[in-house]
Amino acid sequence: MGLLADRFRAQMAKTKDPRMEEANADVLYPTGFLPFDFLNGYRVHVKSDTQDFWYNAVGIVDGSSVSLAGRSGSGKTTAAIQMAANIVRPFPEATIFFDDIEGGSNATRRELLTHFTPEECQQRIIYRNTAVSAENFYKRIASIYEIKMNNRADFEYDTGKLDSQGNKIYKLIPTVYILDSLAMLTPEKLTEEEELSGQMSTTATAKTNTAVFKRIVPKLKAANIILFTINHINDKIEVNAFTHTKSQVSFLKPGETLPGGKAALYLANNLIRVDDGAKLKETDGLGINGKIVDFEIIKSRTNAAGRSVPMVFDFTNGFDDILSLFMFLKSTGAIITGATCYLRGHEDMKFRQRDFKNKLFNDPEFAKVFNEVARAELETLLGNPEVEEQKNITQPNQNIINSILGL
Numbered sequence: 001m002g003l004l005a006d007r008f009r010a011q012m013a014k015t016k017d018p019r020m021e022e023a024n025a026d027v028l029y030p031t032g033f034l035p036f037d038f039l040n041g042y043r044v045h046v047k048s049d050t051q052d053f054w055y056n057a058v059g060i061v062d063g064s065s066v067s068l069a070g071r072s073g074s075g076k077t078t079a080a081i082q083m084a085a086n087i088v089r090p091f092p093e094a095t096i097f098f099d100d101i102e103g104g105s106n107a108t109r110r111e112l113l114t115h116f117t118p119e120e121c122q123q124r125i126i127y128r129n130t131a132v133s134a135e136n137f138y139k140r141i142a143s144i145y146e147i148k149m150n151n152r153a154d155f156e157y158d159t160g161k162l163d164s165q166g167n168k169i170y171k172l173i174p175t176v177y178i179l180d181s182l183a184m185l186t187p188e189k190l191t192e193e194e195e196l197s198g199q200m201s202t203t204a205t206a207k208t209n210t211a212v213f214k215r216i217v218p219k220l221k222a223a224n225i226i227l228f229t230i231n232h233i234n235d236k237i238e239v240n241a242f243t244h245t246k247s248q249v250s251f252l253k254p255g256e257t258l259p260g261g262k263a264a265l266y267l268a269n270n271l272i273r274v275d276d277g278a279k280l281k282e283t284d285g286l287g288i289n290g291k292i293v294d295f296e297i298i299k300s301r302t303n304a305a306g307r308s309v310p311m312v313f314d315f316t317n318g319f320d321d322i323l324s325l326f327m328f329l330k331s332t333g334a335i336i337t338g339a340t341c342y343l344r345g346h347e348d349m350k351f352r353q354r355d356f357k358n359k360l361f362n363d364p365e366f367a368k369v370f371n372e373v374a375r376a377e378l379e380t381l382l383g384n385p386e387v388e389e390q391k392n393i394t395q396p397n398q399n400i401i402n403s404i405l406g407l
Helices: 004-015 034-039 076-088 107-114 118-124 134-150 192-197 199-223 321-332 353-362 364-382 400-405
Strands: 042-047 052-057 065-070 096-100 125-128 156-162 168-172 175-180 225-232 270-280 290-300 307-314 341-343 346-351
Touching (some): 034 290, 052 156, 065 199, 076 175, 076 225, 134 199, 321 353, 321 364, 341 364, 346 364, 353 364
Parallel strands (some): 065 225, 065 270, 096 175
Antiparallel strands (some): 042 052, 290 307
16 A cells, blocks of 8 residues: 555656655756855755765845845845846757836846846836736736646756656746835725825725735745845824834834735745945045945845855946945955955955955966965855755766856
């Protein structure tokens, strides 16, 4: 007599109904923001009769919802666009859907941030900047889901990853959807009077968004649609100036509020708070006009939450992957700075901070050592307690430099 599990699986294999299929292991897609990718990653132990090794899974989980919350101008939309481009870049057939309800983007900026040619942007990004209702947003997600599920053979691929038992993991090619912003997503049937009334509009919006997000979450996972929602942290208007109402969610500071309801936050795999930090001037050490932006993972279903990493935001070119890695290593003490800089344990390889990129690209020996130091430091973010057992680690980011540069 076979186990119930064996009999159930045999029966489901005959139905060929994707809704009845057993879930397979997750796959993570690197965003190009390496400190964030490792902060959100974990180690996978593959153990079977013929294999016993570990590998690093880093990035964002397939078919997940990611919420980026922060003040206006903190870089949320820029981060979403750059992450989306890096996720789909390895897949020529992959598409980005961008609902720019706020109308803050333009074709030139998208080309700059994605590093796509104008032709690639036209082909690979489905962009709209008109008003979008919650119901229409749901219909779009449902349409993507139906197209991919009804044509699985066209979209399914071997990820090259193995699950914990050594089985190959197959997924549908990732699709990325950017919703900018959640606050602008309103019910289709909201009347002008209700919209102007304030409280009634807020209640109706939250109720509709809750219903929509509950329905789309399983579709995101099944069809491997990674959803980025942008949400603005605003100042709360208190009726009584001497009292403060309780924050909607724990990561908000006193006097802060988030529009659009809580569903998108509670149903998200990741909730990232984006906060401005120190300003950077071209005359300073890094040689750019920009700022440090703090990425704090408030919620993660793949690693410990409550940790943050510094990211370098260039006002012209967006987030700088390499300088962000530099700042991360500086924050951990792996790069020691002063009149000159050097990698910890390699005092003989001194360099000036503003010459860092030039040395990295043009000094092979320095690049090799930097790769080793960066990888070791990044792997400390994975947080697996069984480090001593992980002597045979293979993973997609063997060469950190090549990963950043897309080589």
